[in-house]
Every structure is written in C-alpha cells, then in structure tokens.
Amino acid sequence: MHILVTSLERGFALEDRRDAVPAAHSAHSSSTSGSSTSSATADSNPGVRIVPDAIGLAQLVSERERSATPGDPIRWVWNSQDIVPRLLAHGVRVGRCHDLRLTGRILITAGYLDARFDVADARGGAHPGEGLFDLDAENPGTVAATRELFEAQLAAIEAADQGGTRKGALAFLVGAESAGTLVAAELRASGMPFSVERHERVLVDVLGSRRAGGRPAKLEAAASSVRAALGEQTLNVDSPKDLLAALRRAGLDVASTSKWELWGKEHPVVEALLHYKRLHRLFTANGWTWRDEWIHGGRFRPDYVPGGVVTGRWATSGGGAMQLPKEIRSAVVADPGWKLIVADAAQLEPRILAAMSGDEAMARAGAQRDMYTAFVDRGVVPDRDSAKVAMLGAMYGATTGQSAVLLPGLERVYPRAMGLVASAARSGERGQQVHTWLGRTSPWPPAEFSPRDFGRFTRNFIVQGTAAEWALTWMAGIRQRLAKLGVVTGGATGAVVDAPLEQTAHLAYFLHDEVVVHAPAEVAERAAVEVVAAAAEAGRLLFSGSQVTFPVVAHVVDSYGDAK
DNA sequence: CAAGTCTGCCAC
DNA sequence: AAACGTGGCAGACTTG
Numbered sequence: 224m225h226i227l228v229t230s231l232e233r234g235f236a237l238e239d240r241r242d243a244v245p246a247a248h249s250a251h252s253s254s255t256s257g258s259s260t261s262s263a264t265a266d267s268n269p270g271v272r273i274v275p276d277a278i279g280l281a282q283l284v285s286e287r288e289r290s291a292t293p294g295d296p297i298r299w300v301w302n303s304q305d306i307v308p309r310l311l312a313h314g315v316r317v318g319r320c321h322d323l324r325l326t327g328r329i330l331i332t333a334g335y336l337d338a339r340f341d342v343a344d345a346r347g348g349a350h351p352g353e354g355l356f357d358l359d360a361e362n363p364g365t366v367a368a369t370r371e372l373f374e375a376q377l378a379a380i381e382a383a384d385q386g387g388t389r390k391g392a393l394a395f396l397v398g399a400e401s402a403g404t405l406v407a408a409e410l411r412a413s414g415m416p417f418s419v420e421r422h423e424r425v426l427v428d429v430l431g432s433r434r435a436g437g438r439p440a441k442l443e444a445a446a447s448s449v450r451a452a453l454g455e456q457t458l459n460v461d462s463p464k465d466l467l468a469a470l471r472r473a474g475l476d477v478a479s480t481s482k483w484e485l486w487g488k489e490h491p492v493v494e495a496l497l498h499y500k501r502l503h504r505l506f507t508a509n510g511w512t513w514r515d516e517w518i519h520g521g522r523f524r525p526d527y528v529p530g531g532v533v534t535g536r537w538a539t540s541g542g543g544a545m546q547l548p549k550e551i552r553s554a555v556v557a558d559p560g561w562k563l564i565v566a567d568a569a570q571l572e573p574r575i576l577a578a579m580s581g582d583e584a585m586a587r588a589g590a591q592r593d594m595y596t597a598f599v600d601r602g603v604v605p606d607r608d609s610a611k612v613a614m615l616g617a618m619y620g621a622t623t624g625q626s627a628v629l630l631p632g633l634e635r636v637y638p639r640a641m642g643l644v645a646s647a648a649r650s651g652e653r654g655q656q657v658h659t660w661l662g663r664t665s666p667w668p669p670a671e672f673s674p675r676d677f678g679r680f681t682r683n684f685i686v687q688g689t690a691a692e693w694a695l696t697w698m699a700g701i702r703q704r705l706a707k708l709g710v711v712t713g714g715a716t717g718a719v720v721d722a723p724l725e726q727t728a729h730l731a732y733f734l735h736d737e738v739v740v741h742a743p744a745e746v747a748e749r750a751a752v753e754v755v756a757a758a759a760e761a762g763r764l765l766f767s768g769s770q771v772t773f774p775v776v777a778h779v780v781d782s783y784g785d786a787k
Numbered sequence: 788c789a790a791g792t793c794t795g796c797c798a799c
Numbered sequence: 800a801a802a803c804g805t806g807g808c809a810g811a812c813t814t815g
Binding site for chain 3: 542
C-alpha cells in the first residue's frame with residue numbers, strides 16, 4: 224500500500240492508496256488529467272485526510288505502521304527531508320518510503336522524466352507555480368499534483384526498467400536511495416556518542432591547555448620553532464604568502480608551502496613546519512571551537528545529505544563529519560553498558576569494479592579475503608602496495624607515476640575490468656553520460672569542458688557511484704536487521720516503530736565504506752554479525768551470480784580509536 | 788566590511 | 800605546483 228503525504232507549515236495532508244500497483248495512467252498528459260483532479264478536496268476525496276501538525280501526522284503514521292504486515296507492507300511517499308526528522312522527533316520510525324525529491328533528481332538527470340516534474344523547483348507537474356510541498360489546507364489540489372508526480376515517477380521507472388539490461392535495477396536504486404533518507408535522518412537523530420573529556424585529553428596532550436582568547440602553548444611553541452628555524456622572528460606563520468617568501472629566502476626550492484612539497488626537503492624548518500601544520504589543523508578543524516559548536520549532550524550530530532555528491536555518495540553539511548581525523552576518533556566512546564561496532568568494507572571499489580565488469584579473472588581475486596594479495600599471488604604486481612596504487616590509478620585515470628607504470632599489467636590480466644573503466648572514460652571524453660550498475664546517470668558536461676578531465680570523472684563515476692549503491696544497500700540492510708534485535712530496555716520487539724532509536728542498537732556514523740553502530744553491550748556481538756551479514760546480502764542483491772565477495776571487518780570496541 | 792575566491796588539509 | 804576521482808571546511812586573501 225502506498226500512502227502519500229504532503230507537508231505544509233501548519234499541518235499535513237495524507238492520502239491512502241490502496242492499489243499498491245497503480246493502474247496504467249497518463250503520466251505524460253498531466254495538463255488534462257491535472258485539471259480534472261485539481262478540484263479534489265478533503266471533502267470530495269475521502270482518501271485525503273488533513274492533520275493539523277507533526278504530532279497528528281506522527282500518530283497517524285504510527286498507527287499505520289503498526290497495522291502493516293510482511294504481506295501488506297506500507298510505502299510512504301513524501302519528501303522525506305521535510306517529514307522524517309519531524310516524525311523522529313515524535314519517536315516514530317517507518318519501514319519503507321519513496322522519496323520524491325531524490326527519485327526525481329535521478330530520473331530527470333537520466334532523462335527518464337521531464338524536468339517540469341522537478342521537485343527542487345517546488346512546482347507540481349500540472350500546476351506550475353504551485354508549491355508541491357507547501358500544501359494549504361484550503362488548497363488540497365496540491366495532493367493531486369503530488370500524486371501525479373508520484374505516478375509519473377513510477378511510470379518513468381517502469382519504462383526505464385523495461386528498457387534496461389537488468390530488470391528492476393532502477394526501482395531498486397530508488398528504494399535504496401529512499402531508504403538512505405531514513406538512515407540519514409536516524410543517524411542525525413541518534414548521533415554519534417562523543418566524549419568531551421576524551422577529546423579534551425587529546426587536545427591538551429597535543430596542543431596544551433585551552434587559553435581564553437589566545438592560542439594554546441604548544442601551538443605557539445611550534446610556531447616559534449618555525450620562526451627560529453627560518454631566523455625570522457616576526458614571521459606570520461599563518462600567512463601562506465609570507466611563509467612561502469620566508470622559505471625561499473631560507474634557500475628552499477619550493478613553489479608552495481604545502482606538505483607534499485616540503486616533504487623530503489633537507490632543512491631544519493621542514494620538521495618544525497610539518498609539526499606546526501598538524502597542530503594548527505587540529506586546533507582549527509577539530510579543536511575547542513569545533514567541539515563547542517558540534518558536540519551537545521555527548522553526541523556529534525552531523526547533517527548527512529543523501530545523494531549530496533553527483534556520484535550518489537552522501538555529503539555532510541556542518542561539522543566536517545566526513546573528514547573526522549583519525550587523531551580524535553579516540554574521543555568517540557560508547558555509552559556505559561554499550562559498545563561500538565566499527566565496520567569497514569575491505570577494498571570496496573576494486574570489488575565493485577570486479578563485480579560490475581564481469582571480469583572473471585578479477586572476480587576470482589575478488590572472491591578472496593584480501594583482493595590485493597590475490598593480485599600479487601597472480602603475479603600481476605610485485606607487492607600489495609603496488610596492487611593498491613595500480614587499482615586506484617586505474618579507477619581515477621592516472622596517467623603518470625607509479626600507478627601508470629603498473630597499468631599495462633592490470634590491462635593484460637584483467638582486460639574486461641580495465642576495459643569497462645576505459646570505456647566510461649571514452650564516453651566522458653565525448654561528452655556523453657555514463658551509468659552506474661543500478662542506473663544512476665552522470666550529469667552532462669558543462670558547455671566548456673576538458674575531455675580529459677571529464678573522462679576521468681566518468682571513469683570514476685561508474686565505480687564510485689556503484690560503490691555508493693552498495694553502501695546504501697548495506698546500510699538499509701543494517702537498519703532493518705538492527706531493528707529486529709529489538710528493544711533491550713523494555714517494550715515490544717519486532718516492528719520498527721516499536722524500537723525507539725535511543726534504546727536499541729542503531730547506526731551512529733557512516734563514511735562511504737565504513738559504519739559505526741552503537742549497541743547495548745548484550746547485543747553487540749549479534750549486531751556485529753548482522754553488519755557483516757548485511758554486507759554479504761548487499762553483494763548478492765546487487766550482483767547475484769557473481770563470485771565477488773564483500774568482506775567486512777567488524778570490531779566490537781569501546782572507542783572508535785580502538786578499531787585498527 | 789561582507790561576499791567570494793584561493794590555499795591547504797582532512798576523509799573516502 | 801600535482802600526479803589521480805569525490806567532497807567539506809577554516810583561515811587567508813581579494814574584491815566590490
């Protein structure tokens with residue numbers, strides 16, 4: 224059963240759809256069908272209900288979720304960005320949804336859906352200028368417009384999947400993308416446990432004590448060391464321009480002040496400056512100011528942005544969540560009586576390439592626990608480090624350096640895999656679109672573009688984007704599996720809605736190919752098993768028949784810093 | 788002086 | 800002044 228929800232400032236409208244699979248409809252003749260449905264009102268359409276606020280909606284959603292059964296599941300249709308966080312604020316979780324905004328973006332980028340259905344424009348298909356998600360109780364025509372948008376999306380997905388090589392891939396992608404919105408909202412709602420005390424220990428150890436209005440002692444000392452090494456007592460170390468000039472006066476042949484350029488240069492200032500840079504970075508990016516802004520109530524709550532990257536990867540907004548340096552991960556600590564499960568997928572992108580290319584030889588390597596070691600055993604590369612560099616170079620489009628040297632070896636042994644990324648690169652160079660495994664489509668190049676650069680982009684897009692699809696599938700599976708572990712501190716088990724986030728094992732952090740789960744200690748080992756199992760299941764769901772495996776290393780620890 | 792751009796570094 | 804993909808962010812620097 225589909226249940227369509229539109230939101231507004233003062234309340235919500237909700238419409239039941241009893242037909243799980245809509246009958247054939249005229250998604251592309253909205254100008255006529257729209258006029259006939261736009262007059263629908265709550266009175267004339269008994270399927271439409273209007274609730275005054277988020278609490279009312281939460282109650283309704285909760286009731287419907289409880290009534291759902293495995294044989295009669297509910298799929299909520301909405302802009303989850305607007306609605307899910309408000310439901311979570313009232314303690315209500317849902318099982319499945321269809322996100323209109325992210326689905327629309329996928330379909331429109333691919334050219335499967337007319338751009339006039341773009342939710343981002345906040346216009347209903349048949350009602351230009353009318354806010355899709357700005358429903359007014361006196362203007363329930365918006366419900367009809369939203370329903371029309373949904374049906375147009377379903378029709379576009381159906382048509383694309385019929386024409387695609389793998390039936391149902393796009394529908395699966397839309398489901399995974401939508402599930403991602405639920406995961407993202409729950410990640411933010413639950414947050415990652417973070418110990419201010421442990422963080423303080425790191426800062427004091429590395430930087431010295433916090434000093435009101437000033438810089439900590441060790442940071443100042445490091446700056447002084449740089450000035451001393453350069454013999455320039457008044458140098459402003461934080462000014463790249465001044466620093467570069469000072470370095471050159473000291474006889475260093477450098478064109479910038481960056482680490483890679485300093486590295487290896489013979490001069491006493493190098494070590495001092497690299498040390499200062501490390502301290503300065505910690506101070507500015509993850510120091511006291513960062514903590515005051517982002518850590519509240521023992522939780523780090525970054526704002527995850529599903530689909531925030533063109534490839535389908537997530538982005539985050541605020542707090543630098545996806546750059547959390549290893550240096551401060553020791554401050555991520557489980558609550559008393561709880562554990563963290565830190566899990567990361569081993570060599571995810573090479574495995575993705577092996578699976579999606581159907582390269583038998585690479586798939587055999589991908590069936591091994593350590594794919595890179597399998598490359599070495601095969602005699603493709605001399606050592607494991609070379610294997611890693613070569614694979615990354617192949618997926619990024621390296622043309623020089625060590626990885627480029629190793630490429631011919633890879634091409635000889637793994638022709639189909641290398642051929643796939645080379646083909647994607649050629650498409651980009653010609654200004655064409657490419658597709659991930661599940662059918663996410665790359666954007667068109669800008670009017671002025673460098674063929675070489677855009678080729679490298681599309682080369683990487685297919686692998687990075689498919690890896691993101693695997694990760695979405697993995698997390699959606701983890702979410703479902705953790706919910707089944709049930710409520711430990713009381714209440715019923717089973718239905719998602721009955722497992723409040725704060726009381727049961729939940730996802731706490733995500734980083735492309737890595738997750739952190741926060742779980743009561745008594746279910747931590749079981750949660751770790753589920754995380755590993757969800758990875759294997761994600762592999763089967765995406766690449767049924769492939770021998771490539773997706774091993775996950777899961778550590779049950781008290782602190783993120785204790786994992787590897 | 789606010790807004791935009793550049794530099795450099797963190798993550799994958 | 801990066802080579803070799805995707806990002807976010809702080810602080811310096813530039814511009815209107």
